[in-house]
Amino acid sequence: MENAITASESSASPTPDDVANIGTTTKRRWIILAASLLLVGGGIFTAWAMGLGSGTAPVVGYRIVNEFPHDANAFTQGLVITDGVLLEGTGQYGQSSLREVDLKSGRVLRQQPLSPRVFGEGITVMGDRIYQLTWKSGICFVYDAKTLQPVDRFRYRGQGWGITHDGTHLILSDGGYNLEFIDPKTFKTIRRIRVIDGRRRIDNLNELEYINGEIWANIWHSDYIARIDPKTGTVNSWVNLTGLHPRRPHREAVLNGIAWDEQSKRLFVTGKNWGKLFEVVTVSTR
Ligand SMILES: [Ca+2]
Structure with a gap:
């Protein structure tokens, strides 16, 4: 594709094949643009249909500070930065993993594959442990944060989607509207919020x-x-990231993955099978 454009821009006259390639390139660009607009439009429609940002909580926008490469094969389900180390949990049966990733290059430094029978979901790091949920298996894997070796596991009810912690409890989402607070020692549910x-x-x-x-x-x-x-479970505000990385390879390649670097106070976001990971800041839209 790029070669065809270069040929047409050189001093030599374009051959019939070059002209055909240019036509194909233009057509493909229109298709990509139309697909991008559909995806962005689809995102706005979905948000509207879901009623997001139309309640009482204010909505803020974003500004991109940095872009980094991201493994487009990673079906991102969990994203975390601790002590400058970027960790990612990926999903899909047969492709799920826990991985340490180099932020600047996007290169996978270390990786722990999951059994092909489980679908990896969210991850969080609490103390010297990494926790990784699974979608429908009801198992949370626990790893040593330094070695990435599995050291424990516990069971939970329902589906596993996202996980984080507040310094005291693990906090889990199951794809619904509840968040569950779990004691990391006993693995007992302490409370839920809607x-x-x-x-x-x-x-x-x-x-x-x-x-x-x-x-x-x-x-x-x-x-x-x-x-x-x-x-309380109340939404304080919304961050609207519409337009971020519009060229998405498929319908399930949605925004998913938030990592906050407490040390540098930097915010990173990416999506499933996105080729980029973004550092962003929120900005007032007023
Ligand atoms: Ca996260």
Whole structure:
């Protein structure tokens, strides 16, 4: 594709094949543009249909600070940065893994594959342990944070989607509107909160991140992140990331993955099978 364009821009006259290639290139660009617009439009429609950002909580926008390469084969289900180390949990049966990733190059430094029988979901690091949920297996794997070797596991009820922690409890989402607080020693459920914006329950809570006393949650199949009060479940505000990485390879390649670097106070987001990982800041849209 690029060669065809270069040939047409050189001093030599274009051959009939070059002209045909240019026509194909232009056509493909239009198709990509139309597909991108459909995806962005679809995202806005989905958000509207889900009622996101139309409740009582204010909506803020974003600005891209940095872009980094991201493994487009990674079906991102969990994202975390601790002590400058980027960790990612990926999903899909036969492709699920826990991995340490180099932020700047996107290269996988270390990787722990999961059994092909389980579908990896969210991850979090609490103390010297990494926790990784599974979608429908009801098993949370526990790893040594230094070696990435599995050291323990526990069972939970229902589906596993996102996980984070507040320093005391693990916090889990199951794809619904509840968040469950679990004791990391006994693995017992301590409490649940129902996430609401005004009177609307906010469903499809997915990947999570605990940031400055709030739980941030990706809402599945939307470009919105809910910032949730962990005491009440009320959405304090929304971050609208519409337009971020519009060239998505398929319908399930949705925004999913929030990592907050507490040391550098930097925020990173990516999506399933995205070729990029973004450092962003939130900005007021008023
Ligand atoms: Ca996260």
